[in-house]
Structures are given as C-alpha cells and as structure tokens.
Amino acid sequence: MSLLQTSRQGSVLLLHVSNPPVNGLSFALRTALMHALDGAEAAPDVLAVVIHGGAKAFSGGADIREFGQPQALAQPNLPSLCARLDEMSKPVVAAIEGLALGGGLELALACHYRVVQAKAQIGLPEVNLGLLPGAGGTQRFPRAVGLATALKLIPQGRLVRAQELAALPAQRLFDDVVAEAGDGAVLAAAVALAQRIQALRPLPRLRDQTVAPDAEAEAQALAASEGLPYPAPLACVQAVRGAASLPFEDGIRAERAGFEGLLHSPESAALRHVFFAERAAGKVPGVEADTPRARIQSVGVVGAGTMGQGIALACAQAGLPVQLVEPDAAARARALSQLDRHWVAQVEKGRLSADKAQTARQLMTVTERLGDLAQADLLIEAVYEDMALKQAVFREMDAIAKPEALLASNTSTLDMDALAQVTQRPDQVLGLHFFSPAAVMKLLEVVRGAATSPTALASALAFGKQIGKTCVVAGNADGFIGNRMVDRYLEQALFLLDEGCTPQQVDQAIEAWGLAMGPFRMIDMAGNDVSWRVRQQRAKDGKLRRAQPLADRLCELGRFGQKAGGGWYDYDGREARPSKAVAALIAAHREQMGRPARTVGAEEIVDRLLLALGIEGERLLAEGVALRASDIDLVYVLGYGFPRWKGGPMFELARRGEGAVAALRGAFAAVAHDDAAFWAPVH
Incomplete structure (x- = not known):
C-alpha cells in the first residue's frame, strides 16, 4: 500500500497518510508529501489541501525504524517539509485524530489551519529522548498557545488532550474542535473548512505571529530544568x-543548532537506547503473533504480605477481578487494614479519583480459602522465599485450579523448574517476578522454565501488558536477571566495607554518579532479612556462592532495615542516618579479618559497582538467561533505579570500551580478598 494516498473532493486535494502503526514521518513519506505539495501548488484546479492520517494517528513523529540511519535526516527532512508548507500559496489544513506528537505536531503547526478531535493527544515529547523539537516546534508552538504553556509542556515532554489546549484563551492552535470520534467527522470538518477558506488571503502562518515574553514562566521553567542531570530540558x-x-x-536556526548538539550527546544516546530496549523486549523467540494466548480475566494471589498485596493492587487498578488468599487471620486483618489505607492515600494524593478507587476496591476480595481460586485464570504464589513452602503452595494450587489455568510464582531467586515439577501441568508454570512496590514499579520479569509452553509465555506477556507492566523474559537461573546481578553488586559493596569504606560513602559515590539509591539504602528499604533468608536457603541447597558474614551479623542483631528502624543506617521514619552501631560492627569485622582500612576514592567505588553489574550481565548473556543486552539494561532502568540517561549497565560497559574495561578487570582481580575469577573475561 502507498504511504500517501490522494483523492479529491471538488477543488480540495486530500492527502491521506498511511504508514502504520503511527504514521511515522519516514524519508519515503516525507518525499511523497513534498511531491504532493509541489503538485498541488502547480495544479490550477486545486484550491486547498487537507492532510489527514485516519482515526488512530495524524502522525506520531519520526519513524523510529529510521533512527540512527542516514535516511532519518536525508532531504527532504522535516524542517524542509515544514518550510515548504510555509511557502504554499494555497491553504493547507491538518485534520488531526488520535495523536499528533513530535514531528507530527510540527507538521501540523506548519499547516495554515488545524481541525482536531477533542480527545486527540498532543505533545512534543522529544525531551524524553534527550532531544528538543527540531522542525520548528519550539518556535511555532509558543506562537500558537503562548509562552507559559509551551514552557510547561515542551521541557517536560508532556502530552495533553486537544480539548485542554483548545480551552486556552486566545489560542491559535486549533481552528475547529470536533467532539465526535471516528466516522470521518474530523475529515469532513476539515474539508468543509478548506472549502470555506480556499479564497481567503493572506494565509495565516504561525511563523508570522508574535509571542509575548513571560518572565515569570521563564524563571519557573529555568529553575525546574537547571537542576536536572541531563541537558535536554534546559x-x-x-x-x-x-x-x-x-x-x-533566527529562532529556527538556534533550535536546529540545539537539536544537532543534543543528537550527539551521550545522554541522548542512552535515552534512545532505552527507548529501543523497551520495544525490543517484547520480541521473544517462540512467541509469534499467531501464538495462542489464554485470556486472563480473573487472578488469584496466594499470600497477603507486602508483595501479595502489591500484586493484587496492580491487578485491581488495571480493572481485573482479583482474590487475595491469606489463611492466617491476623495477617488477613493486617492486609485489609493496609489495603484500606492505600485506597485512602491514593485519593488524598490525587492519584486516583474516589470513583476509580471504589471501583478498584470492589474488584478485590480477601479470603482465607485457597479453594476460592478454583475458577481463576491465573494463580500467583507470593509467599516467603522458602522452597518447601512454595512447593507446598504449588501442589495445592495445582489441585484446585481449573485445567487451563496458569500457575505463577513471584519468587525472586528460586528454581522455577523445581516448582513446576510438583505440579501436573509444568507447561503452564512460569515465574512472574514483580518488583516492590508491585503496584507502582513498571518492570515484570517473566521467567520461562524448561517446560513452559509458548502459549503460557505469550499469555503471561499479554497479562503483563494488561496491567501496565513492561515485561522482560528471563531464563530459569538463580536470581534470574535482576537479582543475580544485584548479588554481585552487593558483594562488591560489602568488599568495599571490608577495605575501609562506610555504607554512606559507598551510597553517596554511586548516587552522585546517577543511581537513585545506593546499595546499602536499597537493601535497607527492601529488607535485609529478605536477602538473609535467601542466603540461608542457598546454604541449605548447597548453592551459596560466597558467605557474607558481615551482612549475616547485621541481621542477627535484628537490623533488618527501614521497617525495623535500623539496618546499615539508623532510621527516623524514612530518613537514613549513619549508625554508630554499624560502624562498630564493621570495625570489629575488619579486625577479625586482619585487614587494615585503606582510603578508597569515589571513582573506584563507582567502577567496582558498575562493572560488577555489567560483567555478571555478560555471563547471563553467555548462558542464555537473558535474551539480549538491552533486556538487561531495561531490568536495571525499570527495576533498580538505574538512570535512563545513563542507558543501563551493559550500555555503560560498551560506552567505556574494551580496553578501559580490561584494565579495570585486571586491577580489581588483584585485590587480595576479591574474587579474581569473577573479573575474568567470559569465554
């Protein structure tokens, strides 16, 4: 099918853009539009032009399939196309439905008139890729909506409904707003407008409008952007x-210079890498478009602890009926109280309307009987990290669940095959590893066992999308992707304590580099007792890679973290403070090791922690646990607070280059009590 189809309604030429899925402005489409505009200009019987893209999208902007390719910037590029619209002697009307984003909105802004469906999404989100609009968006959009609105939306990459912008006083963005959706109402209105104005002159161009300065809006936008860690917002x-x-x-030239400077920045490269990682993660070998998928219309969750509650909330807030099973009366009462507080807090903070909170609450049932899950399409086990306990729960779920139901575990470390083997349906068993808080965090690790069928995997991926998660598929290995790597990360953090660092020194170094939270604050928030139980289980199974006596002693003192008022830090609420008790514990540990403290610089701390992640990631790739390096980066960006503008641990490893990484491998392998074999290259 042609990317651009033409038709006529009398003296009006209709240009229908057709480049699924969002009418990306590819080189071929830009070329076709340029030729069509030239043809319309030359045709005496064409008196006006309407550009439209159908109900789903006017245009979502650049064609992402051309990112990084020469054709992305080849002539005619988008600035040239917008300049051609400026030069037209005949009126051009943009008929906007679905969305007009980025370059798609810039194209519409260069048209003389714009007709829009009220609920269409409008925005210039280039900042999310570390860029700024590069085809006149920063110049025409303020002329259409005012400086204050443009300064609120463009540096934040915010998307808004057309009706919100249409309500602005003295806006010049839209000439007609159509309430109806579909059935050609917008196109009909655009054609009618084109017929009315085809003889009107001069043609209205946003470039010819002026925009008043707004010192207050500028000051607020500057203040909000100057403190951010990457350059695009400013x-x-x-x-x-x-x-x-x-x-x-002059404004156009300055905009283009800014765009080209950002295009080559490391932050933009990292942000674009994550953007593509999110799209690549859904491509899973063995799962095709025609792979059968079970419809997940109801969910059962076993265990009403923190994770069980979070999973149930994620389902209910996505509109799925969910039953939360907790046999213990005290735990059940505690869960009900905590869930009630959650709904109240969501409404008070403005995150949910009272009506939506009530609807979600009604979708959730808390019960003591596992048998109540007999008709659930998906049963998720969310009990403690103890293999014997989880296997017992899986036997019970298998016994009561309907034959076609999927069985899943929220385990963060345990062997999924060992859980599948105690059931009569190992092909319908997999891991769904949510991240805490489960109702908020976007990441969902979907763990494929040896027997997991393509249908079960495809159904789980569809379920993740249904509840608003980004899914990354992992193979069955201890800790899967995220926690296996974080074990090496925490191991290095503990080595740094052995050598002379304090927990706050380690955390401050990696947080200054860009991570949202250092390793010791992170483990305090998650609960030191959780990793302690994991180590105990691994020791029982003969799978403990390396003892961690200092971390064990901390737990023996009851310092489980934030929830206990003390972990690697002392806590006053959520505020972490250096702990004298922990300092004494570390000093005694060093003395017992016979290891005098040395000064460790922030650069070494950062290098050890980041390379530990990347090198373990290389092993996961070599073993086939992770499908691709970008999946690993996505796990860390979405699940562990790795900054998007740094790209992820594998991106960071590649950015540094083989020579620099090899030198650091050698240096860290020479540290006496470290693990020299860990730093060796993967063969």
Whole structure:
C-alpha cells in the first residue's frame, strides 16, 4: 500500500497518510508529501489541501525504524517539509485524530489551519529522548498557545488532550474542535473548512505571529530544568525562549543548532537506547503473533504480605477481578487494614479519583480459602522465599485450579523448574517476578522454565501488558536477571566495607554518579532479612556462592532495615542516618579479618559497582538467561533505579570500551580478598 494516498473532493486535494502503526514521518513519506505539495501548488484546479492520517494517528513523529540511519535526516527532512508548507500559496489544513506528537505536531503547526478531535493527544515529547523539537516546534508552538504553556509542556515532554489546549484563551492552535470520534467527522470538518477558506488571503502562518515574553514562566521553567542531570530540558527552555526574543528564522536556526548538539550527546544516546530496549523486549523467540494466548480475566494471589498485596493492587487498578488468599487471620486483618489505607492515600494524593478507587476496591476480595481460586485464570504464589513452602503452595494450587489455568510464582531467586515439577501441568508454570512496590514499579520479569509452553509465555506477556507492566523474559537461573546481578553488586559493596569504606560513602559515590539509591539504602528499604533468608536457603541447597558474614551479623542483631528502624543506617521514619552501631560492627569485622582500612576514592567505588553489574550481565548473556543486552539494561532502568540517561549497565560497559574495561578487570582481580575469577573475561 502507498504511504500517501490522494483523492479529491471538488477543488480540495486530500492527502491521506498511511504508514502504520503511527504514521511515522519516514524519508519515503516525507518525499511523497513534498511531491504532493509541489503538485498541488502547480495544479490550477486545486484550491486547498487537507492532510489527514485516519482515526488512530495524524502522525506520531519520526519513524523510529529510521533512527540512527542516514535516511532519518536525508532531504527532504522535516524542517524542509515544514518550510515548504510555509511557502504554499494555497491553504493547507491538518485534520488531526488520535495523536499528533513530535514531528507530527510540527507538521501540523506548519499547516495554515488545524481541525482536531477533542480527545486527540498532543505533545512534543522529544525531551524524553534527550532531544528538543527540531522542525520548528519550539518556535511555532509558543506562537500558537503562548509562552507559559509551551514552557510547561515542551521541557517536560508532556502530552495533553486537544480539548485542554483548545480551552486556552486566545489560542491559535486549533481552528475547529470536533467532539465526535471516528466516522470521518474530523475529515469532513476539515474539508468543509478548506472549502470555506480556499479564497481567503493572506494565509495565516504561525511563523508570522508574535509571542509575548513571560518572565515569570521563564524563571519557573529555568529553575525546574537547571537542576536536572541531563541537558535536554534546559536546552528546550532556551529554545522556546527564542520564540519571544528572536525573529522567526533566527529562532529556527538556534533550535536546529540545539537539536544537532543534543543528537550527539551521550545522554541522548542512552535515552534512545532505552527507548529501543523497551520495544525490543517484547520480541521473544517462540512467541509469534499467531501464538495462542489464554485470556486472563480473573487472578488469584496466594499470600497477603507486602508483595501479595502489591500484586493484587496492580491487578485491581488495571480493572481485573482479583482474590487475595491469606489463611492466617491476623495477617488477613493486617492486609485489609493496609489495603484500606492505600485506597485512602491514593485519593488524598490525587492519584486516583474516589470513583476509580471504589471501583478498584470492589474488584478485590480477601479470603482465607485457597479453594476460592478454583475458577481463576491465573494463580500467583507470593509467599516467603522458602522452597518447601512454595512447593507446598504449588501442589495445592495445582489441585484446585481449573485445567487451563496458569500457575505463577513471584519468587525472586528460586528454581522455577523445581516448582513446576510438583505440579501436573509444568507447561503452564512460569515465574512472574514483580518488583516492590508491585503496584507502582513498571518492570515484570517473566521467567520461562524448561517446560513452559509458548502459549503460557505469550499469555503471561499479554497479562503483563494488561496491567501496565513492561515485561522482560528471563531464563530459569538463580536470581534470574535482576537479582543475580544485584548479588554481585552487593558483594562488591560489602568488599568495599571490608577495605575501609562506610555504607554512606559507598551510597553517596554511586548516587552522585546517577543511581537513585545506593546499595546499602536499597537493601535497607527492601529488607535485609529478605536477602538473609535467601542466603540461608542457598546454604541449605548447597548453592551459596560466597558467605557474607558481615551482612549475616547485621541481621542477627535484628537490623533488618527501614521497617525495623535500623539496618546499615539508623532510621527516623524514612530518613537514613549513619549508625554508630554499624560502624562498630564493621570495625570489629575488619579486625577479625586482619585487614587494615585503606582510603578508597569515589571513582573506584563507582567502577567496582558498575562493572560488577555489567560483567555478571555478560555471563547471563553467555548462558542464555537473558535474551539480549538491552533486556538487561531495561531490568536495571525499570527495576533498580538505574538512570535512563545513563542507558543501563551493559550500555555503560560498551560506552567505556574494551580496553578501559580490561584494565579495570585486571586491577580489581588483584585485590587480595576479591574474587579474581569473577573479573575474568567470559569465554
């Protein structure tokens, strides 16, 4: 099918854009549009042009399939196409439905008139890729909606409904807003407008409008952007300010220079890497478009602890009926109280309306009987990390669940095959490893066991999407992707304590580099007792890779973290404070080791922690536990607070280069009490 189809309604030429899924502005489509505009200009019987893209999208902007390719910037590029629209002697109307984002909105802004469906999504989200709009968006959009609105939306990459922008006083963005959706109402309105105005002159161009300065809006936008750790938001603010302070052509030149500078920045490269990682993660060998999928219409969750509650909340908030099973009366009462507090807090914080909270609450039932899950399509076990306990729960779930139901475990470390083997349906068993807080965190590790069928895997991936999660498929290995890597990360953090660091020194170094939370604050938040139980289980199974006596002693003192008022830090609420008790514990540990403290710089701390993640990631790839390096990066960005603008641990390893990484491997392998074999290259 042609990317651009033409038709006529009298003297109006209709240009229908057709480049699924979101009408990305590819080189071929830009070329076709340019030729069609030239043809319309030359045709005496064409008096007006309407550009439309159908109900799903006017255009979502650049065609992501061309990112990083020469054709992405080849002539005619988008700035040239927008300049051609400026030069047209005949009116051009944009008929906008679905969405007009990024370059798609810039194309519409260069048209003379715009007709929009009220609920269409509008925005310039380039900042989320570390860029700024590069085809006039920072110059035309402020002229259409005012400087204050442009400074709120562009540097934050916010998307808004068309009706919200149409309500602005003195807006020049839309000439007609159509309430109806579908059935050609927007296109009909655009054609009617084109017929009415085809003889009107001069043609209205946003470039010819002026925008008033707004010192207060500029100051607020600058303050919000200057403290951010990557340059795109501030560059967006500076470009938008040019709309009020520079002639249009000068503003366009400044915008383009800013765009090209950001295009080559490391932050933009990292953000684009994560963008593509999110799209690649859904491509799983063995799962095709025609792979059968079970419909998940009801869910059962076994265990009403923190994770069980979070999983149930994630399902209910996505509109799925869910039953939460907790046999213990005290634990059940505690869960009900905590869930009630959650709903109240969500409404008070404005995250949910009272009606939506009530609807979600009604979708959730808390029960003491596992047998109540007999008709659930998916049963998720969320009890303690103890193999014997989990196997007992799986036997019970298998016995009561309907034959076609899927059985899943929320285990973060245990062997999924050992759980599947105690059931009569190992092909319908897999891991669904949620991250805490489960109702909030976007990541869902989907663990494929040896017997997991393609249908079960495809159904689990569809379920993850249904509840708003980004799924990454992992093979069955101790800790899967995320926790196996974090074990090596925490191991290095503990080695640094052995050598002379304090917990706060380690945390401050990696947080200054960009991580949201250092290893010791992270484990305190998760609960030191959780990893302690994992180590005990591994020791019982003969799978403990390396003892961690210092961490064990901390737990023996009852310092389980934030929830206990003390872990690697002392806590006043959520505020972490250096602990004298922990300092004494570390000093005694070093003395017992016979290891004097040395000064360790922040650079070494960061290098040891980041390379530990990346090198364990290489092993996961070599073993086939992770499908691709970008999946590993996605796990760390979405699940562990790794900054998007740093790209992830595998991206960081590649950024540093083989030579630099090899030198650090050798240096760290030479540390006496470290694990030299760990730092050796993967063969």
